[in-house]
Amino acid sequence: MAGNSFGRILRLTTFGESHGPGLGGIVDGCPPGIPLNASDMQIELDRRKPGHGPTATSRRESDTVHILSGVFEGVTTGTPIAFVFANEDHRSSDYGNLADVFRPGHADWGFFKKFQGIRDHRGGGRSSGRETAARVAAGVIARKILEPLGTHVLAACVELGGLGLAADLWPDLEGARTRPYCAAHDSLPPLWDAAVAEARTAGETLGGVVRIEARQVPTGLGEPVFDKLDAVLAHAIMSVGAVKGFSVGEGFGAARLRGSANNDPLLPTNPPRPGQAVFASNHAGGILGGISSGQDIVLHAAVKPIASIAQSQKTVDREGHAATVQVGGRHDLSAIPRIVPVLEAMTALTLADALLLQRRFTSP
Amino acid sequence: MAGNSFGRILRLTTFGESHGPGLGGIVDGCPPGIPLNASDMQIELDRRKPGHGPTATSRRESDTVHILSGVFEGVTTGTPIAFVFANEDHRSSDYGNLADVFRPGHADWGFFKKFQGIRDHRGGGRSSGRETAARVAAGVIARKILEPLGTHVLAACVELGGLGLAADLWPDLEGARTRPYCAAHDSLPPLWDAAVAEARTAGETLGGVVRIEARQVPTGLGEPVFDKLDAVLAHAIMSVGAVKGFSVGEGFGAARLRGSANNDPLLPTNPPRPGQAVFASNHAGGILGGISSGQDIVLHAAVKPIASIAQSQKTVDREGHAATVQVGGRHDLSAIPRIVPVLEAMTALTLADALLLQRRFTSP
């Protein structure tokens, strides 16, 4: 109920503040017999690690994951998989001046109001982006559940600071992992370098858009009414800090299409097979009536500019008096690209959970 | 788990197919002592009723609601409130030809795959829009829980068939209820009449965008991590059929703003009061770090064109052979404006649930 858990059959619970003793998570409901070790997690965690690339902070976190339970002799046992990250880079003094003011655009005000004036103000406390390390680690477990089916999740940045892909180019997600900014195309990083340089000089931060795809998704995932697959994916993606918009398939563009243009016709396979079909297009983004159709799932997430700008901002203090805040600490210039593996992880967790839930209908 | 329930403390479970004996819902978790009767529900249900306005079907459903439990001597008792709608207009023969083919853009394919070939094909069965009548009825209970705090939810159509509000006009949600199309401005219906007439002639359907606002929302609602208030609202809104995109505040536009433009400064109240502030702007849309800030909550939902077009479409049959389908039955030309009270209801349910959950911190 307190919102620190996600998933029904495969269920992640996270804990921890950015400047306490440690943070981590528990994944409950993972089937037995799945090969897993900490180094599998570390590969994805390193993609989220601060200190890489042009939008990065100079802060260092080792983000080394330790698995405490649920794995025996290299495979999962079916019991809860707990993992922790120690917090090592405690420069809490950076945040001392934030105890009494509310940073604009941050979670400070909401936490203050929700938790009756009590709040761990150091580095965002529970609302710190560092919490997402646990999501990325858990996402690796989800990926391994999906892997035997060929199901996999990819994401890439398609827009940064308002600069997106030229209209005649197609996003290339496979190559994104090794490109600067996790960009969706080779043409993007040079554009973005200039925008980032300019923003850094201006003490500004930038937002962007991430495209997420899930490939080779089994048909039949998702529940018809409230837990439509796209509704749960929206929940998952919008639960990542800084995300302000979500869409599936044509998204907001679908509002401008006519029915005949937006519908995806079904065609026979060659040769025709009972209960089989191919789709002539994928405007729906792989989900029909809340249930996976077997086509690629295509999502977009809108990411706001990071709230911690290098400028003095107006705010109030706990007493309600006018104040200014100049955010210290070491902050990224954009949540892009570090947010990419987090969005992939949330997508993988949602799909793996839906897959395990759908198995209730499997006759053994 | 099977996705027919929504909410944690205030929990709605719906049931029923469009052409079975009846449909309805149960609201569990409503506090005792709230005045409620069926006529309160009927007012909102009549807004969702088919047969009104320029985009409507000629189908008639009485949508008369019967409360079966949970209300005694005009007030809620704290026990489950069940309500049913009888299905009266059983022209199932309209759908006989749909048993063996999959309508493009519909839930047919997904249901077929999910439920192992078993499906009530009449009028969409469980995926029928008629299911949303139960959501609207439940939304009335949520509204009544919110009412003593002044919290209320409004929505209006801001775009139809690609035609939106002129840049210098501001959406007027209070007036929408009595305007054709539940339009957000007097200038819109004339534009839309022409577009609808053209689309009808062409055998087409139209999509649009709905703006939803919640006013006088208490601060502190929403949970910090996975159940951020905007994440749960996204879940709620995306669970309504035909919705393909969701945003909060500036939404996808926030991706193009810089940090200094997107942050909302806090200003002192006059005179300053401890723990109080006003915001200089509302780019965030009333939610910071997943928690309500006290500002108006502002959401947008992208609605796709209805899949049932009056044209012959390519598809396959259960045997996988090529087929064409000409959708009979009586269908709206757009989900707008009937979807508006449904989106309001889902928003109200989410907020009332978050409110009751937040009360766990209240010392009696």
Added chain:
Amino acid sequence: MAGNSFGRILRLTTFGESHGPGLGGIVDGCPPGIPLNASDMQIELDRRKPGHGPTATSRRESDTVHILSGVFEGVTTGTPIAFVFANEDHRSSDYGNLADVFRPGHADWGFFKKFQGIRDHRGGGRSSGRETAARVAAGVIARKILEPLGTHVLAACVELGGLGLAADLWPDLEGARTRPYCAAHDSLPPLWDAAVAEARTAGETLGGVVRIEARQVPTGLGEPVFDKLDAVLAHAIMSVGAVKGFSVGEGFGAARLRGSANNDPLLPTNPPRPGQAVFASNHAGGILGGISSGQDIVLHAAVKPIASIAQSQKTVDREGHAATVQVGGRHDLSAIPRIVPVLEAMTALTLADALLLQRRFTSP
């Protein structure tokens, strides 16, 4: 959260007061393709129906069930199965004098305190035994899920008014269904007839003990820690009004056995087969470490005497003044035997839910 739902994958939600317009339930999560119709339910409901047997009230309820959804062409569709019972025998005037006093041993006091003074006092309102009709109907769905595996549930009364089975006799559950009192042995009804006659003369009520068995239960059901199969069964059984004690296997008797007497040795099958064994005894009652072992599950439930006695009792009124209450209405002399099909239903629901949950580990 409000406690009107039970189950995780197969989930029953009930609603309704004894004297409102109707009551019923929704079963969500039933797999598609299971043959089901109302008459299947009616057979079990008739076992719970008042007016039969020596402990019965003279009240008549038709308890005719109507299925509203989730069944199409004689089989379940995988969508929610809703069913209702109309309330026909509204002699609410019997209860008019109960609005202002609290009947000893009844739920009146707790409801008054919980729901802030608001309560439907007619016939117990929500706490009426009539709510269990919905459990029995839902239990039929659970039985049908279990049936293809051979898994079935039986129960019988082994004690009434302190009179139980002679030490050298063994309970015979198969025959109980057709015996008076749903008695576990032919020797019991004559004993009990005398006790019941005496109690009726004295204006008293009687309690008893019910034995429940589940046969041919698959191994591996139940979750290791908090949701041990016996813990969930305890929850299920103790949720039935009037049940004051629960045990599995030797139960309280196990506290008096030594380890060597209580352990159940495993023996080879003949011939030995990998991963197969037979047990030399069943002191555990079919559950080891919270997981079904494959042996018969054996439970006992202690049932208190019905609180509505035909005597004047001391109580207080809403103003806190001393009062007496003479319970009118028409009441059974014992919850036995009508409680038997309810306990069977709760057991079947628990097992079917555990079975569907366990299927998450099934590779399709």
Added chain:
Amino acid sequence: MAGNSFGRILRLTTFGESHGPGLGGIVDGCPPGIPLNASDMQIELDRRKPGHGPTATSRRESDTVHILSGVFEGVTTGTPIAFVFANEDHRSSDYGNLADVFRPGHADWGFFKKFQGIRDHRGGGRSSGRETAARVAAGVIARKILEPLGTHVLAACVELGGLGLAADLWPDLEGARTRPYCAAHDSLPPLWDAAVAEARTAGETLGGVVRIEARQVPTGLGEPVFDKLDAVLAHAIMSVGAVKGFSVGEGFGAARLRGSANNDPLLPTNPPRPGQAVFASNHAGGILGGISSGQDIVLHAAVKPIASIAQSQKTVDREGHAATVQVGGRHDLSAIPRIVPVLEAMTALTLADALLLQRRFTSP
């Protein structure tokens, strides 16, 4: 779903095997502002610690708890409270011979069947009693939530090896904490010393009965239908390994009382006050219709003899062949008294959760 979580508003999730790197838990949903530190937990943990008293193993575990999150400047913040115990006494070799056989009376067989042949056999793995350390630590948080209301939980052993309290003595729970065996009366330890000595010589183990009381419980806790307070308490108590029976109030004894003897009359307070009453007796055990009445809650739990006896036992190996097992490792002779703080913790967790849930009805 996977059963490693308990509670609705206050929710404990535990993880860890007895011989992996560590175990622990997360408590989610604790209100902010509650004073808490690790030493509060340690006091209760030391009661559960092995190596004390006449039934103890010689194994040593430090059971030192480390809080990782959710506490800042000595008070809870409202965010998840995670805590871990390192596993220090890894004598896994004691268990090497158990990898291929199933110990009678243990969870081995069930785990093997449930998790498809995969199982951490060292020290019971996930089914080890060591998991209950996390419950005891979490119980301290629950106690602190209850403390301001005066609500507190006590327990004591009332029977061991069949030897219980003389009929004319009354259990004294306040003194139990400092008595050997956590005994309910000074007269018990001498009786039990002799029985334990005899059992140890015989290579046997003993079971017993624990009485649990909750005092000064607010009225109105518990939900009317499936989540009756006694049903949830039964779930909680039966989820503790070795518990085979549960009862509330008169329990199985209620089955032998007549209605007039079992009902608890309500009497006026002096002077009478609206909505107030005192009860003339407490046969119900503090719960009426599933809702706390304000009287003391009285529960009993039947504890089986520990399955690890110092005798050779018949079993089978993974191949299904006959085998014998002589359990090595270091084992207690009885779960009593170490189970006592665990049962107290589960009771406190259930009550604190019910309390926070009931606050949904509190008008702020």
